[in-house]
Amino acid sequence: MVVDNLQARYVAAIDNDRLEDWPGFFTDPCRYEIISAENVEQNLPLGVFFADSRAMLADRVASLRRANIYEAQRYRHIVSPALVLPPADNLTRAQTNFLVVRIMLDGDMRLFMSGRYLDAIDLSGPTALFAEKRVIFDNRRIDTLLALPI
């Protein structure tokens, strides 16, 4: 329930363009990555994005807001109930499936990504935080570009 709530608040921040709130869902340091299921299966470490601090996440937002050029777009995340996994290192572990629909300014809407979050969640503080969030996407192919966080 706590995990579902965290997940719901997390995707709402992204979908409602509150990207500045996004780093605040993580502990510091943390681990956030977007990587294909194919690479994970082959034990290959590189994905599309990697961060190990809140500052790196904040840099991503700053860059998206001020530096990068991409066509105006937003996401709609659809997430499954969390499958809670055995805890490790005093962290709650969970898998949550997701679909991301990308909506462009011109009205085009298509399924952009499907996959699963593999999360390690720190419940020790007043607010649940992601210590680790691995975004493992099923589609090897990324349409046009990936700008906003998943």
Place this chain on the structure above:
Amino acid sequence: MMRPCVFADVRADRDAAAALRGGDKLVGRPRLRNDIDLVWPKEGLRRIPYEVYAREDIYARERARIFEGPTWNFLCLEIELPNPGAYRATFVGDVPVIVARHGDGTLHAFENRCLHRGAMLCLKPGTGKEISCVYHNWTYDLTGRLTGVAFQKGVNGKGGMPPEFSTAGRHLRQLRVATFAGLVFGTFADDTPALETYLGPEIAARIRRVMAKPIRPMGSVSQYLHSNWKVYADNLRDSYHASLLHLFFTTFKLNRLSMQGGIIVSENGANHVSYSKMASDRDDDYDAAKLRAKQDNFGLSDRTMLQGRDEFGDGITLQILTVFPGFIMHQIQNSLAVRQILPKRVDETELNWTYFGFADDDDAMRTIRLKQTNLVGPGGYISMEDGAVVNFVQRTLPGGIGDASIVEMGGAGTSSQDTRVTESAVRGFWHAYRERMGV
């Protein structure tokens, strides 16, 4: 000849439709400058007619004359076929191809299309002595030679192939394979020059510079572009856009045009390398130009991403290299990758990225490469814009037919230059393209 030859009848959709209604109307048309019915602007390489990015007939000709013609096409990294018996599916242009390491260690490539009914033979990497078609179980060895036909003699004396049918001498369409510094290339044509000659000495040297020691694959990803493949090929050779479009790069002084650097175009124009060093940057040129890209108050709060190593010992922080038609290698700080440009349709292109490091990387180096992947890739700080702009170009093509783009930065030539404010490598690409296409 009373009528234009068949080839000349292959033309833009509008003309093809007219031809179908009454082919005789084509008699008396002005004599074509070439069999593709494309009139190149009189300015030569300083103009690119937009229809080359939009016409289906030109797309089909590119398959025959470029991808299946006298060009070397990147198939995979040699390390992706580490052991005898390993094979994998890849493409040359939009033609499915298998590349394999035979039991004797030699590399082979052949078309991924069964001789029987044309089914695709291989969808994912595998290992074995032979490859069988799932449809009717015709089998091939790892040189592409047909070795078996299921039920060739029939069952219980009934059915089967005619007695005169033999598997001998039947072979999947073969490519000639050559490797250079751990890169595997293939060509369909017999008259393609030797790979190292094709690369040219300067491009070869800069491939060797990166592939200096044994590598280790670190991950791959595909990016689907909604543009003709040549719009992206242009983008890669266009060093002019780098600090104007990719603001992240500029702001963090990774690739200002005023930096020490330049562009090398191979003698035939086909291949190029663009490079720069982080040192010796001057702010004046930028301040004078008042570029949008200049935003001094923008800073990174976590700079560990940029704390790389000068692993090649020459201070070069960016090297982008292309080999005609569809190969790319980049070194951007410590991010290393090869890319394969694969046309899918006239207006769609797949970009296959394969990142790598070196086998002797320590943990710290692996982390650096992990973080610097944030720079370059489908979501990279300095590359995501390319996915957007190639589509911006493609979308305007309906209005651009009959018009041409302007490619005059750095003059009209295709020579190497000690500045990156040039489009000479773009012109080099089109020189090579026109030569092969006969336009």
